[in-house]
Structure formats: C-alpha cells, structure tokens
Amino acid sequence: MIISGTFDYLERNSGSRIRSFPHIEGNYALHVYIPVFIPSERKKELIQFLKKATSLVQGLHVVDIDVPLHMLLKDEEKMVQAALGREFHISLGRTVPIRVHQIDSVVAMLRQKLQFQKRYLIDFNKWEVFVNDDKTRTFLSIENTTGGLAEITKQIQAVNEVYKLHNLPEFYKDPRPHISIAWAVGDISQSLKRVVEGEMKRHINVGGLSMRSMFTCKFSNIVCKVGNKTYNICGSQGQ
Numbered sequence: 001m002i003i004s005g006t007f008d009y010l011e012r013n014s015g016s017r018i019r020s021f022p023h024i025e026g027n028y029a030l031h032v033y034i035p036v037f038i039p040s041e042r043k044k045e046l047i048q049f050l051k052k053a054t055s056l057v058q059g060l061h062v063v064d065i066d067v068p069l070h071m072l073l074k075d076e077e078k079m080v081q082a083a084l085g086r087e088f089h090i091s092l093g094r095t096v097p098i099r100v101h102q103i104d105s106v107v108a109m110l111r112q113k114l115q116f117q118k119r120y121l122i123d124f125n126k127w128e129v130f131v132n133d134d135k136t137r138t139f140l141s142i143e144n145t146t147g148g149l150a151e152i153t154k155q156i157q158a159v160n161e162v163y164k165l166h167n168l169p170e171f172y173k174d175p176r177p178h179i180s181i182a183w184a185v186g187d188i189s190q191s192l193k194r195v196v197e198g199e200m201k202r203h204i205n206v207g208g209l210s211m212r213s214m215f216t217c218k219f220s221n222i223v224c225k226v227g228n229k230t231y232n233i234c235g236s237q238g239q
Helices: 040-056 076-084 100-114 149-165 189-201
Strands: 027-036 088-091 096-099 121-124 126-131 137-143 178-185 215-218 221-226 229-237
Touching: 027 100, 027 149, 040 076, 040 137, 040 178, 040 189, 076 178, 096 100, 100 149, 100 221, 100 229, 126 178, 126 189, 137 189
Parallel strands: none
Antiparallel strands: 027 088, 027 096, 027 221, 088 178, 121 215, 126 137, 137 178, 221 229
C-alpha cells in the first residue's frame, strides 16, 4: 500500500530530502492539517518502541530535523525531546503547489466550509508504515483508526471540495489519518513492517477484539500553511 498523506516536511529546506514537486517561481506549497501534540505521560512507552525499531532497522531519521535516530539511542531524554516533543500533523489534503493569486480564495473557502467544528477526541492506536508515491521515502507513523476518524474524514471531504474548486488534486479515496514520527530514504517498508507487526501484537486487548490506545488528544484547530505563512482556519466549538 502506497500512501503519501504526510508530505509536510518534504517541502522544507533540507539538503538530504527531495521535494514532492519541483520549485517554480510564484508557486507556494499548500498544506492543510490538524496540529497534534503527544501527551507527556505517553511518550515513555512510545519511545521504547522507537528505540527498538531504530536498533533493528537502519536509516531512520527524526521527522523535521534530519537527525539519525541511532545517534540518540544512548540518551533517552534527548531522544524523547527530539522525536516526540514537536508538533505533529494530521494531513487533511495533499501538499500541493498553488499560485499566489489562489491563496486568498483557498483560505477564505476553507474558513467558510470548516468554520463550525465541534470538539472531539482523536485516538491513536496503531503503529503503521507508509511509503510515498514514488517510493523515495518510508514513514514510521501512528494511525488513527477509531475515535475521531469519522470527524476527520468529514473534514477531509470539506478540504477536497475546496481543492476541486481550485483544480487541485484531491486527497486519497480511502484516507488513513496518521502522524509520522520517523522517516527513511527509499522503500524499506517490508523490514519496518515486520518490526511494527511484532509490536502491534502487544497492543491487542485480551480477547483480540480491539487495539489498546497509544494516546488520545483533543481536536483543537485546523491550520493552513502556504509557503512560510500560517493561517488559522478554525477552532473547536462547545464543550
């Protein structure tokens, strides 16, 4: 399965990564997403698996800062801070280039369609491996498959409508909301999936009916980033 829902960091300045699309003067990278922060009390358990994956699979890097994870194995505190202490993103649309004259229209329509959003909880309960479309990057991610999935799916549909009106490519037909924790060059999905599958067996509840939650966070807002500028699209309403 090839899914590339998390391209937010491929467009940032970095000599060791490639863009998902070529830079053209006057184009700006558009990314619409839900910000996510991992609760402090759940980081210790997550970092134990990340250490295990790092020791078994070569080439994993921290998302955003390009630090090889193996360099942090001997200092757990630094590893937690570097790998889990940042803002993560659930992508609601593809990261695509738009022209400067489209920016105001895209932001206005997103605000119109997404202005009233109720509060809900997002439950992350599954380690997963994703590979981008051209198989140049593999991502170790945490997927949302239960609580909050219906709400996120509706938000993706709203973003898709705005994209269609601007002749932008829509999101994947069967979206799988997730945050990406680490990445590696090329397609190493098979070796990484073996490690993930072993870990997920530990998370199945007694009876095998459902998976235990890794962490839960509150939906707070939706952000639209265009180039280096960030627009707040909406906040949550109600209690």
